[in-house]
Amino acid sequence: MSKWIPVTEYFIEIDSEKCTGCGNCVVICGGEVFEMKEKKAVVARIEGCLECGNCEVVCMADAIRFHIPKGGTGIVYECG
């Protein structure tokens, strides 16, 4: 099982003012991290994050910032 070491601060930032609610992040995320709430994307399940960074790339409004999580936190792949 891949592990998830809790991240002490959010490494995915969504600027809800910029967010246009296009839903690209919800579509592309393989870890089902995002949800739409009141036509804005929110991080609903951070522990599902696979740290691929696709959300930042697909955000046409430039509202998502993906940072590398704090040292030693985040996903740990155990099966290669």
Next chain:
Amino acid sequence: MIYDVIIVGAGSNGSTAAYFLAKRGFKTLLVESSRATGDKCQGATEHVPGVIFANRPELVKLMLTAIKKIPHLNPGDLGTATAYYYVNKENEVVFKSCAVAPGKTGNEESYGVHNQDFVRSLVEEAEKAGAKLKTGTTVVDVIREGDVIKGVVTEGGEEIRAQLTIAADGRISTIAKKVGLLKKWDINVCCYQYGEAWKFRSEEEMFYYVERARHMFFGSTLTPPRPWGACTMSPRPGGIVTVNAPTSWTPLSSMVSAKMNARTVYIQNLYKIMEVKRMLSPCEGFPDRPIQRQSTFMPGPPLKKPYMAGLIICGDAGAIGGICGAGERAAHFVTPLLEKGDVSEEALSGFNTARLPERLRGFANITDKKFGKNKPTVELSEVSPTRIVHWSTGAGYMEKYNCSVDEMVENMRLAAVPHVMGSPSPKKCGEFGYIEMGAWLIAIKINHLMNLYGPILQDPAMFPQILKWVQKNQQFFNEKKVFDHPF
């Protein structure tokens, strides 16, 4: 302590660079964000270093040393039988074929290993060579003095100084973004991969369900609009199989416009295949859910400018992909500069070409004259599958055989068959095999590498030719052709 070099990111390229630089006597620091090296590495790769890096014996030696030290590498586990599955529009498996057994590719050793194990082993080699490793440390910024990068800043605010910083920090490169060399990857050229790991109760059960399949190719329409996708299945001791990249080379933008992600495509494809088996047999041993998911993207064309004074961007961070090669090239390039102590922007500007594999360096100036139509094509019977894939970068192939795009396409179509399908006879492997495999090699690899090396290969005469060829045959590829049903 001031280091000669700081390498950010202990992946395959970062640790390779660390190995070579430490070996040459530079004080080298390798910084990694995860607790243990390899924690964030995923997927598996078939390595044939002797072929891919034929002219770089030092690198081949390093890779083979690292591979052979992987503790649970069980020769044959990852490198035995290979099966190809073809799936049609309705997701039915229409054709399955076995290919040559790896283990040796031509005269060279080939090994399938998990990238995680490989990277861990590689970092050990780098440490042995004298590089210092610092894990659990995320780099958040660089130290700037005027226009010169003098080192990095970690999240704890610690400043680590070095003469040169090598950013090998992956696709979402903090450093490349911080210094302004990377704004944002292009959604139209970034490709998406998704994978899962499944745990069966025993190796026997694993092999029963996955049938030693290592490569699966999904048919048309499943990964629109680039109509071909492929995936690798890597059985691993303990009944775990990792499955990767079923939607390889599908641009993110097409996923978004089709309103699906790689995972949904993956479920449509792989699960369907596995389901068939499960429905036809008692399903006790079939796991309910994958034990791991993994996701990534392949960045677009190489960064226009991968350097500034005191800093170079290496590997995925600068969109020069590949395992180990980019790191070795970076190390090779910076060695004389570090010896002279010259890390000025001007001195590092040579990295623009030095970062590319040699065979691609001359391609900035491609002309039609060079690849005239009248050049003879060359017999390719000696070509190994790895070489085909390797050369299907197109540019390297055309350079080697001095042929046109059409000739290359034709040759690859023919050459793919005896090696990949295991039989040169169209009667035996079927038209489907010919066309699909040839098309796969061409469309996937060339499209992808055209994406990757777009700035270099953007000869207006080349890309449309390939696209035209693919479009011309599109209808044919889409026709449903049913061959031997495997189950």
